[in-house]
Amino acid sequence: MASHDATASPAPLMTMRALLVRGMAVGIAGAALALVVAWIYGEPQVGAAISFEEAHADHSGGHEAEVVSRAVQKSLGLVTAVGVYGVAIGGIFAIAFAFAYGRLGALHARATAALVALLGFVAVEGVPFLKYPATPPAVGNPDTIGGRTALYFGMVAIGIATVVGAVVVCRRLAPRVGAWNAVTLSAVAFVLVNAVLFQVTPKPDAVPSGFPAETLWDFRIASLGMQVVLWATLGLLFGWLTERAARK
């Protein structure tokens, strides 16, 4: 069955155009589902954090003029931000899939998409989240925003570099030690490298005293949940659609 696939029909079933369009469309679908998580689980925590911020901003008097109202931030602003993020991640995901498909052992479209999504989630969300988790309003000193932003994007870069490194090492090792051992060894190396990097990178995060721990925890879980939903949609829906298109 498999050898039949390899010899028959050299026609390209998969074009870059189709993959990119599919990636961006699935990114929008994933963003829509992530928005549901944001509204149910995330926004109440953002609201609680803003209330805390306002209750404790007694000094210097006078509220800053509201440039964008809370109602717009929660609705149109959030939809735009998450939607644009979904399209961008979806497009980049499609490119990563194109590189991975046919080059990760004998994995077919569905399994490749699921694996690329899992690795993408670990690289872009997992690694940065473990060191610099999402913070609600009122957490984090505005004076350190420059440094924190650089550290955050630096950690995303480290996540991508170490995941790509682990995949390259794994592919090199697989013919020599077998697939199971190759995956185990590269996963252990990945964890060790990141554990060391977590230890040597600075942690400037400042939670103001009295900030409710419950709010912080729930906010972070909501943020993580949005990313899980986005990446799971990419992995599963993109794979299903690609498999279906290839079978036609």
Next chain:
Amino acid sequence: MAQTALSRQSAVPQPAPLRIPVRDIVPWAVLAAVLGLVLIYFVGAEQGATSLISGSWVHEFTHDGRHLLGFPCH
């Protein structure tokens, strides 16, 4: 040596179906990466740590998304 190479080839008959050649992917990869990064920058960081456009409208408009997507906001 030729023998091991041969046996490896026959042990892995065909890794997977029809890959897309790398040279066909690269131009798209460059384009998507650049555009994607610009979009993510505007959602995640503009008018925060760095400002290309003056004011705070972009920051305030994307405020909730920025916090919830995990970017440092302020």
